[in-house]
Amino acid sequence: MTTQELLQKARGAKTAMALASTETKNKALSAMADALERRQAEILAANQLDLDAARGTISSVMLDRLALNPDRIAGMAKGIREVVELPDPAGAVLNRVERPSGIVVEKTAVPMGVIAIIYESRPNVTSDAAALALKAGSACVLRGGKEAHRSAAAIVAALKEGLSAAGLPEDALQLVEDTTRASSNELMTATGYVDLLIPRGGAGLIRACVDNATVPVIETGTGICHIYVDRAADQEMALNIVENAKCSRPSVCNAAEVCLVDRAVAEEFLPKLRERLVDRRTAQGAIPVELRLDQAAAQIISGTHAGPEDFDTEFLDYVLAVKVVDGVDAAVAHIAAHSTGHSDAIVTADEEAAKRFLAQVDSAAVYWNASTRFTDGGEFGLGCEMGISTQKLHARGPMGLAELCTYKYVVRGTGQVR
Known part of the structure; x- marks a missing residue:
């Protein structure tokens, strides 16, 4: 499937995600965590193929970053279950004021729509990012690094099972199949399809997104x-x-x-x-x-x-x-x-x-x-995290559910005119 085709599918699923109840989203997340554990052997087999292909081409510490084991998969499932326990940010009234005119103005949190994440060779980001985006009521498009693509594909297959089990569209979670630079450029310029782009990786990736994206970007991650x-x-x-x-x-x-x-x-x-x-x-x-x-x-x-x-x-x-x-x-x-x-x-x-x-x-x-x-979403009580924002607008530090929503003003009246 081309990147454009999966973007269309994600956009088509975002309304269903925005309308999904908290109960339905939590049911899907619980099923996603269960599926990760149930399909552990398949995920580990895929990860071994990634490790075998990467060995000798990346450093030992980066191999460790790529590697999965039963404890790490259990940690991924635990992170998703922690997101289940967190309050649903979508629909929360952030501020309410009644004006002298009689209108009532409510600043209300709403889903972003379609959140795209470009990340490098950390398979656990696949489940963390998907869980947070979906709980926040958005569709999610993942573009992982080529070194971890087999691992990410196996993880996404398990997560889609969870979505389907809860009656939510599998199209709400997409993994980009093209791991060349072209697909990253497509996501950076997918105006009308991507509502928020989050890069997670090294300085080069983050700078490329900040410099070239025509969609909104949250700068994350480089840590000196x-x-x-x-x-x-x-x-x-x-x-x-x-x-x-x-x-x-x-x-x-x-x-x-x-x-x-x-x-x-x-x-x-x-x-x-x-x-x-x-x-x-x-x-x-x-x-x-x-x-x-x-x-x-x-x-x-x-x-x-x-x-x-x-x-x-x-x-x-x-x-x-x-x-x-x-x-x-x-x-x-x-x-x-x-x-x-x-x-x-x-x-x-x-x-x-x-x-x-x-x-x-x-x-x-x-x-x-x-x-x-x-400095980590789990350690800060946010559940798993989408990344660490190093910018100052909208989100800063570990990005949890609240940072994955935007807001709109809901105004109620009784016939007032200005």
């Missing part, structure tokens, strides 16, 4: 996330936070890419950082972190000298840029110059320093004494 270790930090806490933010899953957008260290504690803290991220991990048989050091840090510990681009790079790997700064204000200034506005953290016991950092760092999520890895 910073952790600033202040002079008043509990250093053991800081080590735990940095290791978690860098190493728990380095291929995701909320992983830390830069560690800023207050000059007042750099000579004490940096050797501990190297011991934790390099020496200890090597001794444990784990992948060590390559530390890319600015000039001041390189005078204290050994590592790779940072190049001019290292503080502006989303590594998505076991690589961490390290810089020594002169206190919280210098940390804030560095983040302002290099951050992508995703997630940034301070580790400190100094409440005033923390308040300055939280007030001045202009990112979608700012943290005090916690890992940036918490």
